[in-house]
Structure formats: structure tokens, C-alpha cells
Amino acid sequence: MPRLHAPSDRRSALLVIDMQYDFMPGGALAVADGDALVPLINQLGQRFARVIVTQDWHPAGHVSFAASHPGRVPFESISLPYGAQTLWPTHCVQDSQGARLHHDLHLPHAQLVLRKGCNAQIDSYSAFLEADRQTPTGLAGYLREHGIESLYVVGLALDFCVAWSAQDAARAGFATAVIEDACRAIDLNGSLQAAWQAMRELGVERLHSDALPA
Template sequence: MLTLHNLADRRCALLVIDMQYDFMPGGALAVKEGDALVPLINRLGRRFTRVILTQDWHPAGHISFAPSHPGHEPFQRITLPYGPQTLWPVHCVQGSQGAQLHADLDLPHAQLIARKGCNPDIDSYSAFMEADRSTPTGLTGYLREHGIDTLYVVGLALDFCVAWSAQDACKAGFTTYVVEDACRAIDLDGSLAGAWQAMLGLGVQRVQSQDLLGG
């Protein structure tokens, strides 16, 4: 049976993943209907005392960008020293408009913006661990020091940064929920189904916004 928590409890936090312009319709790596999430995430955010945002924040020429690998195209997969890597269009370059959080995101009480993907030589889908699977971002320590033990994850994209973050949160011992309708997916070659299988297999719980908001 699904057990939900008092969202205003300081042990709970809403983790909002990568609500940035490059992931919105018209952006460099657009996720269909990504902008439609903003009002819902704002509503959810008002229920939480603790809110944390993440921001993809790549240096120019990042290793995950297809143009960094001549002869390769976006969405091809290659093997890098740390393992398999999907190559992406240039996106969320530090300081660019595309890297900015959506202006209509209304979460003024957010306590932290965690930037990821800053290492030019390693990608980082997860808010907790870079793609080499050994370099922590520091978010785990932040959450533990602030007494947070339960996370509700929303944002973009469900089958990549949301899924990786949720799995790592679960592995780190946090009770983890993904609010399905407060996320959107890229769904690249079956990636969405694979992401759900991996998340549920680790104990991530799948909920809907109405479970939290009522109605």
C-alpha cells in the first residue's frame, strides 16, 4: 500500500529536475510538453517546506555534445572512458539563455540550486552522482545534513535525469517517489519503459500529482 507523507514536513523535499529552456519546446534538446509542467510543479512546490532545484550546467565543448566527436550525430551512442554515452545536441551551456530556469517557475522558497554536468569530461544525468558512477555531486551530504529522508522527484526528462536521480536517491537510502504526471520523457528507443523498470526495481515509488494535491 502506498504511504504518502506530510509534504510540509521538513524531512520531505521536492526535487525539481532541470526545468530549463533548452529542454522546453523550441529548445536545443526539447522535451515534448515540457513547459506544460510549470504550473503543476508550482502547485506542488507550495505544499513543500523544502524545495531543491537542479540545473544542467555544461561548459562549452562538453564531452556529451555530438560536435565534440567529429563524424558523430546527436543521439548516437558511443563508449567513453567511463562507459556508454548518448551524444546530445549542444545544450545548457553555462550562462546561456537555454541553461536558465524557466521564468514562470515560481518556487521562491527553494533552498538550493544544484548544478550538474559541470565537469567537461564526464556527463551527469543524476543530481547525486556523475556518469562515471564514482564522483558524487554533494547532494546526498546536503540532504542528510538537513535531516531530509524523503524525496518527491519531478521535472525533465523522466527517462534520463529524473530516472537517474531517483535511482541514486533510492540507492543512497532516501524514500523516493517520482510524480509521473509532473514529468515528461524523451523516450529514445524505449528509454522510458527501461527507466521505469529500473526505478521500480530499486524501490522508487510511482505516484500522480492528485495523490499529493487531492482531487
């Protein structure tokens, strides 16, 4: 099992998932208290030399939107060519206010903003692979080329994009931890418990921000 390096080590990176207005209170797909994470993530960012930010970035009419399927409503599940798909309220449409990163998110030294969900026919929770589980985003290659071996994952939502990203990071051979107090969950039909179980089985560590390696 790969070992986590300390945040200050240049072999470590903070991966900040989808801190966008549509996932904040009042947004199209709001996560309770999502905005409360911003100060903590800013503080964590100061401890890392390397920071990567993801941004959900859907074209209008995306296949994951309930509005794209007449007669369907948000949070139903349908079958698509790549498997089961939860239908979501229309959210994070490219260049919309809801797709913007929170104004108070202050990570000026972030080296990469990775946009995902750009393919109109495939959803993308993970920062590493689209939901067809075959199409890479290029993040694994970026990390390897920059000598990054450890990832600390934070953001929204814990039981979807954070969990999928953490699992794929572990599968790709990176030492991976989720900083649980720097995340919030949707918890849809037991999704939070299932996410923790799946991450644990892959060796993803569950940390509190006060317990990061020195």
C-alpha cells in the same frame, strides 16, 4: 524500505529537475510539452517546506555533445572511459539562455540550486552522482545534514535525469517517489519503459500529484 513522509513534513523535499529552456519546446534538446509542467510544479512547490532545484550547466565543448566528436551526430552512442555515452545536441551551455531556468518557474523558497554536468569530461544525469558513477555532487550529504529523508522528484526528462536521480536517491537510502504527471520523457529507443522498470526494482514509488500523502 524507508517510508515516504508527507510533503508538508520537513523531512520531505521536492526535487525539481532541469526545468530549463533548452529542454522546453523550441529548445536544443526539447522534451514535448515540457513547459506544460511549470504550473503544476509551482503548485506542488507550495506544498513543500523544502525545495531543491537542479540545473544542467555544461561548459562549451562538453564531451556529451555530438559537436565535440567530428563525424558524429546527436543520439549516437559512443564509448568513453566511464562507459557508454549518448551524444546530445549542444545544450545548457553555462550562462546561455538555453541553460536558464524557465522564467515562470516560481519556487522562491527553494533552498538549493544544484548545478550538474560542469565537468567537461563527464556527463551528469543524476543529481547525486556524475555518469562515471563515482563522483558525488554532494546532494546526499546536504539532504542528510538537513534531516531530509523523503524525496519527491519532478521535471525533465523523466527517462534520463529524473530516473537517474530517483534511482540514486533510493540507493542512498532515501524514500523516493516520482510524481509522474509532473514529468515528461524523451523516450529514446524504449528508454521510458526501461526507466520505470529500473526505478520499480529499487523501490521508487510512482505517484500522481492527486495521490500524494496527506
